[in-house]
Amino acid sequence: MKIRLILLHYFYKIKHLLNWQQQATSGFRNCSDLLDYLEIPNTDRSHVLEHHRFSMKVPLSFANRMNKNDIHCPLLKQVLPIAAENDGITQSQSVPDPLQEREFLTAPGVLHKFQNRFLVIASGYCPVNCRYCFRREFDYENSALSLADWNQRLNELKNTPDIEEVILSGGDPLTLSDRRLAMIINDLRQINSIKAIRIHTRFPVMIPDRLTDELLEIVRWKNTESVRITIVLHINHPNEINDELHKKLKHWNQSGVLFLNQSVLLKGVNDSVLTLKKLSYRCFESGVMPYYLHQLDRVSGAMHFEVPLSEGQKIASELRTQLPGYLVPLYVQEIPHAKSKVPLISMCN
DSSP states (O other), X not given: OHHHHHHHHHHHHHGGGSOHXXXXXXXXXXXXXXXXXXXXXXXXXXXXXXXXXXXXXXXXXXXXXXXTTOTTOHHHHTXXXXXXXXXXXXXTTOBSXXXXXXXXXXXXXXXXXXXXXXXXXXXSOOSOOOTTOTTTTOOHHHHSOOHHHHHHHHHHHXXXXXXXXXXXXXXXXXXXXXXXXXXXXXXXHTSTTOOEEEEEEOHHHHOGGGSOHHHHHHHHHHOOSSSEEEEXXXXXXXXXXXXXXXXXXXXXXXXXXXXXXXXEOOTTTTOSHHHHHHHHHHHHHTTEEEEEEEOOOOBTTXXXXXXXXXXXXXXXXXXXXXXXXXXXXXXXEOOTTOSSOEEOGGGOO
């Protein structure tokens, strides 16, 4: 075991020499390797799920922010498959498609849930498999946007003048090459009705090297007065922002890029006022503004992360007293067929 651990540490240290594409495809793929790397004793592994439908995928750069010898590390909990995912009682209120997104797929790669917005599944790939992901059962093979579909979608957008914003989602849109992203953004900028482009991504949080100078120039060059580009990150815990990510986000923000953050309220990860307060300040220090705090979407296999609504409301209410208003994320829930996300803070006492 000792020799194996030494080899693991050496092998994964070498991976720091890889570019962002190589890092995204060469992370941890099984529980044993990750837990060995983190020096988690076997006595703490009884609840770990080695065989699972939703594969495990964890980049090294994210694993390096996890606590060693700590099975309860909040970063590890987000990505480690455990037996509760298959517990019939725990998961009894979950469904494969909690937001009923299949009903809003107007064409391959396009979700039209809200009147003036299109959501584009720009890529079906993501560098990490978060265990609570509401699209963990999504049919990316048949629903992600292909290059052949793109021109047809553009024509539809040109003929839908009430669309004012396009959201690039996934998977993760930053898995696309810089050239492909530049093409998509440039195509969207040519449509007169579009005033804003949003990029929803967790990629830079997992692999900060994705925030390249080349990508920064693309975003800055395409970010005009007529079409504003906003990058919405997904950060759940303050420990996710290490010095490397902090410096890159700060540099991008000082270069004129607007970052927002949306989190999911997760049991055992960030379900405390103190943690969420630290997260808001850490984001702010890095040039990222808090945006949303989501109630968990009840997707199959993730119900053990759910924080009861009443408890979430108490946390959100207390958070308002601990932070200046501009650092308080809006506590919301996405409900199928609702015309927008539903604020939950108004239900608090």
